[in-house]
Amino acid sequence: xxxxxxxxxxxxxxxxxxxxxxxxxxxxxxxxxxxxxxxxxxxxxxxxxxxxxxxxxxxxxxxxxxxxxxxxxxxxxxxxxxxxxxxxxxxxxxxxxxxxxxxxxxxxxxxxxx
Amino acid sequence: xxxxxxxxxxxxxxxxxxxxxxxxxxxxxxxxxxxxxxxxxxxxxxxxxxxxxxxxxxxxxxxxxxxxxxxxxxxxxxxxxxxxxxxxxxxxxxxxxxxxxxxxxxxxx
Numbered sequence: 001x002x003x004x005x006x007x008x009x010x011x012x013x014x015x016x017x018x019x020x021x022x023x024x025x026x027x028x029x030x031x032x033x034x035x036x037x038x039x040x041x042x043x044x045x046x047x048x049x050x051x052x053x054x055x056x057x058x059x060x061x062x063x064x065x066x067x068x069x070x071x072x073x074x075x076x077x078x079x080x081x082x083x084x085x086x087x088x089x090x091x092x093x094x095x096x097x098x099x100x101x102x103x104x105x106x107x108x109x110x111x112x113x114x
Numbered sequence: 115x116x117x118x119x120x121x122x123x124x125x126x127x128x129x130x131x132x133x134x135x136x137x138x139x140x141x142x143x144x145x146x147x148x149x150x151x152x153x154x155x156x157x158x159x160x161x162x163x164x165x166x167x168x169x170x171x172x173x174x175x176x177x178x179x180x181x182x183x184x185x186x187x188x189x190x191x192x193x194x195x196x197x198x199x200x201x202x203x204x205x206x207x208x209x210x211x212x213x214x215x216x217x218x219x220x221x222x223x
Contacts, residue, residue, distance in 0.1 A: 042215040105158040
């Protein structure tokens with residue numbers, strides 16, 4: 001597709017359930033980012049990949065959060081044993097090889113934990 | 115680590131008035147600065163970036179290294195400028211981009 005695609009768009013999970021959020025970046029984009037955006041807040045950095053290498057995961061809030069990008073394209077953000085505070089919009093963005101170019105964002109996945 | 119501060123969560127101006135959205139940053143190295151915008155029900159998108167030195171939709175932003183600021187300005191605000199605006203910083207050495215908390219701009223008729 002032409003842009004960054006995220007699925008599902010909406011996810012309702014019961015507390016304690018595991019969830020997996022998918023991001024399809026723009027084809028050929030080397031860098032991929034995950035952000036968490038709580039209601040009324042700005043995007044908070046979670047983790048960053050360059051190809052398949054996870055170069056920074058300092059923003060992951062707990063060991064319940066895990067991200068992977070095994071073949072350097074599609075990425076999955078997994079949240080284990082979801083809690084109510086995990087409710088947020090999870091944004092994925094990708095950017096091409098060149099340094100500091102524009103990041104292209106997906107529409108996000110809205111996760112609601114009940 | 116890099117940090118971006120947007121001191122105003124909300125900003126309201128009348129149509130035709132000048133607008134300035136403030137952004138301050140802290141980073142020990144050389145940064146690239148960006149402004150992103152999110153219109154209602156749309157995805158986050160790039161508005162402008164420091165390195166390109168462009169004026170987009172009448173907006174400009176000047177990097178002031180002495181004050182570590184990258185304020186966004188427009189001389190005459192329009193109603194269609196109403197949106198969330200996010201300042202972002204990326205080190206020149208990599209693509210590790212961080213965002214501020216955002217400013218919601220409302221332009222009143």
